[in-house]
Amino acid sequence: MKKSRLAIKFIVPVSVLIILISILLTTLITQVARNSLEIALQQRVKSLASNLVYNSELGVLTGNQQTLQKLISGVLSQEDILYVVIVDEKDNLLVQSEKEDFLGVIEESQKALTTLKTNTNTIHYFSLPKYKIELYELTTPIITIKKQRTAEEISLDPLLAFSDPEEPSSDGQEKTIGFVKMGVSTTNISNTVNQFISTITIISLISVLLITLIVGITISKIVILPIKKLVYSMDKVARGDFSSQIKIISNDEIGQMASSFNSMAISLKEAYEKLETNITALKTEITERERIETILAKQKEELLRSNSELEQFAYVASHDLQEPLRKIQAFGDRLKNKFANVISEEGRDYLERMQNASKRMQTLINDLLAFSRITTKTQPFVKLDLNKLTQEVLSDLEALVERTKGQVEIKDLPEIEADPLQMRQLFQNLINNALKFHRKDITPIVKIYAQITKENNNSNKTSFNTYNIFVEDNGIGFEEKYLDRIFVIFQRLHGRSEYEGTGIGLAICRKIAERHQGSITAKSKLEEGTTFIVTLPSKQH
């Protein structure tokens, strides 16, 4: 279909042009042919008429109708002559004859030309619809020369025709003795011209067909075939077969197009190959990652399991460790109370130490139990006013505040959803630390304040804000490179003798923050102070 469309674009204008030229030429040639045919016919008819006039002169002169009849029947045998009429000078009929196929044509013609007076050499065109013919009547006068000649002139030259043809009327008088009227049909000319037109029409149609064929073949050879090849190859390329190359040997635009296409195909092929290599590499990588992810997931699961086992273990251990420890303490107290007199100084010292160690162990176990309880013994999240909560924590720590003479400022804390006990513990630990790790001779100043970090104003129920709650002190600080270590359980930056504690507090804080979908971090400078930043969402879900 594409082929024929392109070909039609070329063929239609060419065909239209040929047809137009043919019509123009036909019209011109037809006109010329018609004219020349008419002229030829008129000349023939005129010469016939002049012969007839010459020959009928005698007949008219002598009134010999027989001779005249013979003459006109001779003329009538000529093609295109429909009728011949000879009249005398007063328009009285001498003889007449008409073609057998057109009987009555004289009568019709004379009716048609009735108004015309016969007097000179004339041609009248008219048509007779009755016979379906176009014709004209040629009227030629019959002229005789009346000579006054003497007898001896006659005797010297009896035949004028032989004596002086150059000047036939030099000594005679011309006299019109009659007229020859000839009806001449022009229908043959029309037929010939029509035949001519149909011949030319056929010729131009054939040439249009031929040219259509030639142009079509040429176009399909020169243009369409290469384009088809190109389209075929493009299709192949589109389907991913880059091996296709077009063999077009020509220097025209199509040749250039073909070579451009060929180089394009080569570039595409190269690019595609590169791409494939990359894809293969990527696939390999993805597979590898998937494998690793699987491993990681397994490890995570194991980790979670071992974590929960550990927590379970810690809870169980710390819970179950309390019973023997209480017995050690109870029996240590009894021993001290009942046998104080019996035991030597040295013995009492040992007993004291033993009791101290069991106390510390009691603290350790309590802390450890608290740590494990964060995930095992939980309370539901409720709305908490952190201002109120921190005030309560402060009143709990009243003794420590007094002892350290510290100042605690609480400023506009938000209301959040949280586990009240855990939240209390978190702030207790942080404020405790802030007061505990004060520099010598410097009154600890603790500032507690909050900032909204992320505002979420979605109208749906899940909309919540996220707050940063800062607990800032002017204590001893630490080097930030140890930041990772301070939140790890049992990790301490200072000796037990300098600052008391078990090294579990910050680990508990982190665990609580994480359980509330938050986090905890710190900024610090040695000998300047530390700021703990707890990030918590306003709502839990």
Next chain:
Amino acid sequence: MVTKFGNYLKYLFLLQILLCCFSNQTIVFAQHKIVILKSKNLEQFNIAIESFKKGLKGEQTPAQIVEYDISEGNQKITERIKQFAPDLIVPVGSTATKFAQEQFQNVPIVFTMVLYSSLASSIGLSAMNITGVSMDISVLKQFESIKDVIPKCKKIGVLYNPNETGNIVEEAKQVAQTLGMELVAIKINSSKDVPNALENIERKVDVLWAIADITVFTSRIPELIINYSLQHNLPIMGFSSTFVEAGALFGLSQDFADIGKQSAEIAKLVLSGAKPREIRIANPRKVSLILNLRIAKEIGIKVPDKIIEKASKVIR
């Protein structure tokens, strides 16, 4: 007759020449004034005129000759001629002869190239001052030639207008009888009668004798007659060389140069004092037979060989 008369004149001439030598009056004699009056500028007329002039030059004393053509329609011709005061007028052809005879009754006239038989009917034959050479070939000579060419001929046909050529036909009837033949004459009043007349005569005659009748031989009627003759195998005796060439079987023709010469001889006689009325009007001396054997073959006539030999011109 003419020759005898000529010889007599010769003596008379010689006598006068002798007289002139002695009287010293040669100039008057030498300065004879002659007017040649042409009816028409015809080739045959010109031949005769040239021959006439040559004939005059034979004399020691040339004449003063002036030539006029009356067909040119010059109305002052008469005046001029009168001023010129010619000793002799030589009209050529019947129109000029008639003109001269009417205008110059006191000047001797020697005509030439006149068909006398037709002229005779229109002018007075007995005019005092006129003589000349006619073109007429005698009917006898003509009929004899018919007998020569067509030996079996018994009946001769002729078409004529009694008003024009009635006298000739009357004479010819008698001549035919003397030669043992019969003349069938059909009267024609106008050229329109010719076709019917031909139809009438065709079965009755052996030959159609053509005479220069102006009613019959008008416009293209000669063609008609010739065509008719060829169609019906009717031989024609024509009256001129051109007629025979155009289709007549045979004809007798005058020698125009000889007619001129003959006229010059008569002119000399008149100039030397002879009275024109005393000189008989002469007929052509030389007559030649012209044969058209092609026509003979066409219409199926066998012309005797000795006649063919005798003919001065044979168209084959």
